[in-house]
Amino acid sequence: MQEVIEKTVAFVQDRLQYAESGHDWWHIQRVWNNTKLILETEDADHFVCELTALLHDIADSKFHNGDESIGPRVAGEFLSSIGVDPEVIQHVQAIILNMSYKASLGDVHFHSKELEIVQDADRLDAIGAIGIARAFNYGGYKNRDIYNPKIPVETALSKEAYKQTSSPTINHFYEKLLLLKDKMNTPTAQKLALGRHQYMEDFLTQFYEEWNGKK
Ligand code: ADP
Ligand code: NI
Structure with missing residues (x-):
């Protein structure tokens, strides 16, 4: 083996x-x-x-x-x-x-336990510090804005309309990355996701503070 x-x-x-x-x-x-x-x-x-x-x-x-x-x-x-x-x-x-x-x-x-585990492992790589790096890398590749305060992060657009707006990379956090912790299949991955999720929340808090010229 x-x-x-x-x-x-x-x-x-x-x-x-x-x-x-x-x-x-x-x-x-x-x-x-x-x-x-x-x-x-x-x-x-x-x-x-x-x-x-x-x-x-x-x-x-x-x-x-x-x-x-x-x-x-x-x-x-x-x-x-x-x-x-x-x-x-x-x-x-x-x-x-x-x-x-x-x-x-x-x-x-x-469906199988093995599917649950590998899917969780893949999703863990889309969140946390690595997830942030991958998102901005993808956005750069697509020449997207990192953030645009004129485009609300939580829009009521349909998924299809949303994709066509080439929304800034920060929007991707609300569209997908912040939702992943609740999609973990296994209790083990749910626990691992918590720390990585909090890291993204902290990143966003600091990001807006710096954007607005605070501190
Ligand atoms: P997966 O292979 O995990 O199903 P994708 O191929 O959609 O995911 O994305 C690969 C990486 O690029 C992931 O880290 C994902 O979060 C990121 N990504 C996908 N779409 C976007 C987007 N619109 N903006 C920023 N990052 C994105
Ligand atoms: Ni993958």
């Missing part, structure tokens, strides 16, 4: 060599670390969880015309090529297909 993990690490590192920084190897490594941390206090199949953490962003549908099947397909082909048990492969594929934030907003077709 250790050998399979090592081969998977090498495969993912190679495939993500030129990936954008939101989903590069370091994101995968952090999600893998978060997964192992959660597994210290949650009971689940470690092998399935670790393989899924490593392969969950192997091919982002955003860069493949929205084709949601590409990630599971690439992951499955790789795992078959190194002789992993078909049952394990199917489980890993089902999690990858169903764990994205987008999928979690629609009908969830598949």
Whole structure:
């Protein structure tokens, strides 16, 4: 099993060599670390969880015309090529297909403890200090304002309208990042999320103070 993990690490590192920084190897490594941390206090199949953490962003549908099947397909082909048990492969594929934030907003077709854990591990990487860094990195890439006091952070716009406004990066905190702590599946991740969530709240408080020239 250790050998399979090592081969998977090498495969993912190679495939993500030129990936954008939101989903590069370091994101995968952090999600893998978060997964192992959660597994210290949650009971689940470690092998399935670790393989899924490593392969969950192997091919982002955003860069493949929205084709949601590409990630599971690439992951499955790789795992078959190194002789992993078909049952394990199917489980890993089902999690990858169903764990994205987008999928979690629609009908969830598949559920398992292992999905809960890797999804939590991925969500933890979107909050806290890392989450802040990733958000501003994404906003910079899209050439968005960091903040615009004329655009209220809590608008009543529909999700679609919201996406089209190219809202400033601070708005993304209210749209998604501050909501993630209540979306954690496992008690372990719920606890881990608290500190990271508070860090974002403190960041926002200080951000507005500095914006307004206080202190
Ligand atoms: P995921 O792969 O976790 O489902 P995305 O691909 O949507 O998430 O986003 C990758 C990273 O970019 C995350 O840290 C996310 O918070 C950030 N991000 C996504 N959309 C925005 C946005 N509109 N503004 C700022 N950051 C964003
Ligand atoms: Ni991810």
